[in-house]
Amino acid sequence: MANRRLLFFFGIFCFVPAYSADFYVSTTGDDVAAGTLSDPWLTVQFGADQLNPGDVLHVLSGVYYEKISLNVSGTPGNPITISGTGGFAVLDGSQNTQQNAVIEIIDRSYISIVGMELRKNIMNDAQGILVEGNCQGIMIRENSVHDIHFSGDANDVATASTNAQAIIVFGSDAGSAIRDLVITGNDVFNCRLGYSEGIAVNGNVDGFEVAENTVHDLTNIGIVAIGHEETCSDPLLDQARNGRIHHNTVYRCHSPYASCAGVYIDGAKKIEVLSNSCSQNDYGIEIGCEHPGKSAETITVRNNILYANGSAGIAFGGYDYPGVSGKVTDSDVYNNTLYRNDTTDQGDGELVLTYFENCHFENNIFFTHDGLRAVTSVNVSPTTLNYNLYYTGSEDQSNLIETPGGNYTLQQLQQTGQETAGIYGDPGFTLLPLNDNSFVLTAATSIAVNAGNPSYAMLPGETDFYGNVRIQNGRVEIGAGEFEVLGLDELIAAELVLVPNPASSVIRIVSGTTFTRYVITDLSGQVVTSGNAGNNSIPVSDLPAGCYLIRCVGEGQAAQSRFIKN
Numbered sequence: 001m002a003n004r005r006l007l008f009f010f011g012i013f014c015f016v017p018a019y020s021a022d023f024y025v026s027t028t029g030d031d032v033a034a035g036t037l038s039d040p041w042l043t044v045q046f047g048a049d050q051l052n053p054g055d056v057l058h059v060l061s062g063v064y065y066e067k068i069s070l071n072v073s074g075t076p077g078n079p080i081t082i083s084g085t086g087g088f089a090v091l092d093g094s095q096n097t098q099q100n101a102v103i104e105i106i107d108r109s110y111i112s113i114v115g116m117e118l119r120k121n122i123m124n125d126a127q128g129i130l131v132e133g134n135c136q137g138i139m140i141r142e143n144s145v146h147d148i149h150f151s152g153d154a155n156d157v158a159t160a161s162t163n164a165q166a167i168i169v170f171g172s173d174a175g176s177a178i179r180d181l182v183i184t185g186n187d188v189f190n191c192r193l194g195y196s197e198g199i200a201v202n203g204n205v206d207g208f209e210v211a212e213n214t215v216h217d218l219t220n221i222g223i224v225a226i227g228h229e230e231t232c233s234d235p236l237l238d239q240a241r242n243g244r245i246h247h248n249t250v251y252r253c254h255s256p257y258a259s260c261a262g263v264y265i266d267g268a269k270k271i272e273v274l275s276n277s278c279s280q281n282d283y284g285i286e287i288g289c290e291h292p293g294k295s296a297e298t299i300t301v302r303n304n305i306l307y308a309n310g311s312a313g314i315a316f317g318g319y320d321y322p323g324v325s326g327k328v329t330d331s332d333v334y335n336n337t338l339y340r341n342d343t344t345d346q347g348d349g350e351l352v353l354t355y356f357e358n359c360h361f362e363n364n365i366f367f368t369h370d371g372l373r374a375v376t377s378v379n380v381s382p383t384t385l386n387y388n389l390y391y392t393g394s395e396d397q398s399n400l401i402e403t404p405g406g407n408y409t410l411q412q413l414q415q416t417g418q419e420t421a422g423i424y425g426d427p428g429f430t431l432l433p434l435n436d437n438s439f440v441l442t443a444a445t446s447i448a449v450n451a452g453n454p455s456y457a458m459l460p461g462e463t464d465f466y467g468n469v470r471i472q473n474g475r476v477e478i479g480a481g482e483f484e485v486l487g488l489d490e491l492i493a494a495e496l497v498l499v500p501n502p503a504s505s506v507i508r509i510v511s512g513t514t515f516t517r518y519v520i521t522d523l524s525g526q527v528v529t530s531g532n533a534g535n536n537s538i539p540v541s542d543l544p545a546g547c548y549l550i551r552c553v554g555e556g557q558a559a560q561s562r563f564i565k566n
Helices: 044-049 410-415
Strands: 006-009 012-015 022-025 056-064 080-092 101-106 111-114 117-122 126-132 138-141 144-149 164-171 181-184 187-191 199-203 206-211 214-218 223-226 241-246 249-253 261-266 269-274 277-279 283-288 295-302 305-307 314-316 327-329 332-334 337-339 351-353 360-362 365-367 375-377 389-391 401-403 406-408 497-499 506-510 517-522 527-532 537-539 546-554 557-565
Touching: 022 044, 044 056, 044 080, 080 101, 101 117, 117 126, 126 138, 126 144, 144 164, 164 181, 164 187, 181 199, 199 206, 206 223, 223 241, 249 261, 261 269, 261 277, 261 295, 277 283, 283 295, 283 305, 401 410, 406 410, 497 557
Parallel strands: 022 056, 056 080, 080 111, 080 117, 101 126, 111 138, 117 144, 126 164, 138 181, 144 187, 164 199, 181 206, 187 214, 199 223, 206 241, 214 249, 223 261, 241 269, 249 277, 261 283, 269 295, 277 305, 283 314, 295 327, 295 332, 305 337, 314 351, 332 360, 337 365, 351 375, 365 389, 375 401
Antiparallel strands: 006 012, 401 406, 497 506, 506 537, 517 527, 517 546, 546 557
């Protein structure tokens, strides 16, 4: 294929700009074919080996019993892409035990893996996708990774030497950090991980994004950024750093040997954990450092919704400092909503604090089970808690906050000079049905509205969990979501036609406007539910039968109409 890149003319080499070409692999193809759609190759590995920068290898629907290793690189602006086509392009690792990873990317750059299904890699140290060494510009997007198991026996007991990973990134090259790493839109599920994780970024990785993934039903941690594990030989570079873990949905991640988190920061640096939904895990989010003498530092946890996790919604700090673990420093936890975690009644409450230095906890909602604890402070006194909202749904607040100095109601804690601007009361969530949209503030009269730290400075373009402008009424709300006024006063009225009406499960909006948000109220004006109006389609199956008003906004327009739920 060199003639596509280079011409020889009168003794002078003339470079032709790189252009992309599309090639195809099919389960009915042949590796001596031309690689075209009408004459495809047979194996993904052969096809991948033929690619040059800018090329796309389309893997047509079918099951390919292969594990592949990328032996070529793209260039900036001209990545090599392996793309599943037709909705069912499967790499099945069950017949190959010679390579740990179903897709292996080692010391290669500018590669995109898109729309593939990776499954059934069952062996100790099994991996779905491995990225390791000197790698730049790697994108892992919209893949399905499942059934990556450390053992074929579901009853095998995990030990520190039994591991499996769905997507693992090892920054092992001390001379060159992994940069421009994007892991987005993937579905990772049903993996027995041993002592490992679903999506992990580890070691010398500087600049990454883990976003909009759905991670669920794993036997250990969902998503993790890691430092200080000697992945990189230079200890000064052995930290995943300058990363954003955002807008992921993580649920049902449970470990049989220790409490694990949906999202975990273990010794990493300068990480933003933003707008994630974590439910039914052991912990929702954990920020810590497992290595004595080391730190996780400059971690920001904001706008996350954490509910129905078995232990705390957030676990924060060095769990056994200084002898067994490190510590967390210079970090902030703010504008998160924690709702009825500690479902196993371990006594952790919504937020459990261990050892940290120079960290702050503000503008969070701690909504507990009736009469249970909101905050547990194990090794430190919570002197950096302020402007938080507490609610237990019970008259008994005597165990609301536990510190080494004793148990406190909020009022008692305030008398010691701590949490002086904290408030107690029902924030007024939607709560029908219980999902991410259940935690929308339903009225401007909610005690969470305009109750956050008045000194809070909004970042440019900052939004809340739901994508609304972070400050809408002059002062930040407490919790992950701003109260959003959906009305017609300052917007152009648009036509709103609903079909079917009456409706039983879904209402479609027939309009030339693409609406982004909706609110449904009963006829008294009480908000029943709200959410994102994706594709102008609104689910209503969970609503009781009756008559409702729906208001929608988008593209600078708003509209409203009544409908009947039958």
